[in-house]
Amino acid sequence: MCTSSVCNHTPKPFALHKSSSVEEYLEKNKQWSQSITNETPNLFSDYNSKGQQPHTLFIGCGDSRYNESIFNVKPGEIFGLQTVGNNLNLNDETIISTLEFTVLVLGIEKIAIVGHTDCGAVNACFDDSVYETLPKNLKNYLKPVYENIKKIKDVHKDDIPPIDKKQLSLENVKEQAKKLLSVDFIKEKFENNTLQILPMIYNVENGLVETIDL
Known part of the structure; x- marks a missing residue:
């Protein structure tokens, strides 16, 4: 009898695999x-x-389980940016140049900032025992991303009921949305109602998206 959630002999629904x-x-x-x-x-x-004339910039986590295709769009509709933990480091040239190009050059009208459930970065920061055992060599690149999420968790340490992993993912999305609005040209267009910020969370359990109130 198979005891795992997905039996080893069950065919996987994927097109490619490690040995492809x-x-x-x-x-x-x-x-x-x-x-x-x-x-x-x-x-x-x-x-x-x-050429391309996308209407939306999708900012999501680099997780392999989702991307802009969750909106059932065609190639050419959405410009994609994915990072670990959908973290926006505004000192990163790749991120700030992507924002500048899509907003000021391509003229996108919406930025969908989409976190997800079962996020590895969030899960690592949610459990202090896991966070403390992260490899030491993460300090220069990945660990700062984790530390940003850990700070969000610490802010909510006294919440009643206690914050859970999904809520921490929600709060992380809100934090990234605030970063977007700290960028001058984004803030200006947002306040002029020519650019929308759409905070969302994707549920890996069922493929559905929920909106988040800032």
Whole structure:
């Protein structure tokens, strides 16, 4: 009898796996391209080949279980940015340049900042015993991200009822949204009602998204 939540002999629903060859990647790409073409025959030729005009910037965690496709969009609709713990370090050139390019050059009208349940970064910071056992070599790169989430947890240490992991993910999204609004050109467009900030959380348990009030 299988005792795990997913039996080892149960076929996995994934297209590729760790031992997939380059040829398999190319074949899956052909299948994907054909499926898009079958559904929207002129998407690549008449739209994607002539530049991009995305309406939304998606900011999410780098977790492999979700990205902008959760909104059932076509290629060309949403510009994506994913980081560990959907953390926005505004001193990072990649992040601030992405914001500048999408908001000021592409003219996107919405920024969806989307956290998720069962976030590894949040889970590590939620349990002090886990946090204290993080490898020492995380101090230069990953650990500062964890420390930012840990600070959020510490702010809510006296909450009644106690903060849980999902709520900590929610609070982390709120914190990242506040960072967005600290950027001058984003704040200006937000206050002029020409740019919306959409804080959300994605539930890995069912694939559904919930909105978050700032």
